[in-house]
Amino acid sequence: MLADLISEFWSSPTYQRIAKALVVAITGIPAVMLISRITGRLLRHRLGQQGGDLLARIVRYSGYVMVLVAVLQEFGFNLAAVLGAAGIAGVAIGFASQTSLSNLISGLFIVGERPFERGDIIEVGTITGTVEDIGLMALTLRTFDNRSVRVPNEMLVKNTVTTVTRYPIRRVDLSIGVAYTEAIDHVMAVLRDVADAHPAVLDEPETVIVFNGFGESSLNFMIGAWTIKEDVLKVKNELPLRIKEAFDREGIEIPFPHRVLAAGKAMEPIPVVVRETKPS
């Protein structure tokens, strides 16, 4: 009985094709998954987590297409004819999907170049946020007010991208103006003391304090305090407060321009009209 079934199975070309197709699919899909995983793991060291994942995804999708073609070929699928048609259709599709292809290729450039990693904070145009995902077509950013922004990869290649958290330490720059009556060296000494006393400001690299020149109504200074990237916001918030406190303590005046607004006629003398009363 079983022998009859086996004999019938092997004598039928349809069953044979189905069996071959199943073998291709059953062995092909795990093989593709394995190759994709190995590729991802190998490339992760070189291209980072996101780059490795992205290329692994490309390998996986390409592999699935190859397995699908192999399966279809078992059923008489003519690949040459499809490729021929694809050549003609490709021109039309190419024109239609120009932007998508551009995004895809830009994505590959970004993965190769690795200007940032997942978790980095970047600035693209007017958008600042944390990199959530580097996709085939677009990058997903999470802004600080918790919005998700999709930035096409093409835009990342064409525009200036600032990776805010690339390096472990950063300099926080503040501009300060004081009154012309203050001694420049005293102001600089107070600023240095404030920076040195702040626990999040690094001793080295040393805080930069620069006298920036004579302003319209103030002596202008720049203080650049180094801190680890995790403490940037803290230093940005706290240093001006401490500078103000120190200036108040030392009696250093922070001037501000005074303006008097007046309409043209309002500045003229008030007209006085003298009327003589007629004697009754």
Added chain:
Amino acid sequence: MAATERWHERTLQDGEWLCANFGNLTLVVLSILEEWRVAPLYGEQCAALKDAKMPPDDLPWQRWDRGEKDVKLRFRPVFPDRPVIIRPRSALNLSPRAKAMFYVGIPAFIELTAHSEGQYEVLHSWPSDPPSNTWHGTPISGTLCYSVKTRARRQYVPDDWQEMSIISTLEIANTGSHMLPFERLFFETGHLGVFEHQGRLWANHARIRTGEKDDSLSGVVFGSKPFGEAADAVSLSQPRLGRVRRSMLKEAFSTFLGVTHPHD
């Protein structure tokens, strides 16, 4: 020889509290509602505790859960959890084949271990003096370190260091053929234990040999005890990264001597 009383095991029943002074740091520990509550206070902040029967609620409390019968705790001095940067009083050039001995005072962290379900667990450690941060390396890569305010000295002057400074002795030998400038020291303290001798804290002695360049370190040898007359000191804490006799901590000690160029 036994350690001084401040490092002994203490017992705190439910509802009791204690106040332990470690130089500039005061640790207030309260055992209440099956919790250890600890408030670190610095300098004048302790004024809030004057004549208090119970510590005020508005202290900066940190809380840990404990078992109902857990009453034991103890304090230990430990080295900071990051490397430290130390500078000599002024730059010193080490001649070829010369040796130089330095005494360095590193502010200790005070570690609190307390019973939790009958077992001692480390709760936390606090700096005896709030350290300032510094960077060892370039703006592109490097290591976050603590900066030691007092300078490394060539001789032991007890008054130079604060009560809770761990006095660490370092012998640096220049085995190279060039003058070696010593302006700063990157000091990785993971293999150093803490000892007590005559009420002062000491670390085991370390000997460092440098080669031709300041970053070609040929080895660090850690003594098992502190240097000189402090050799009979009592051990208080084991090294954070374990006790070793010899280390080739190239990474940890690389460029440990010499001039840095922070703006490179």
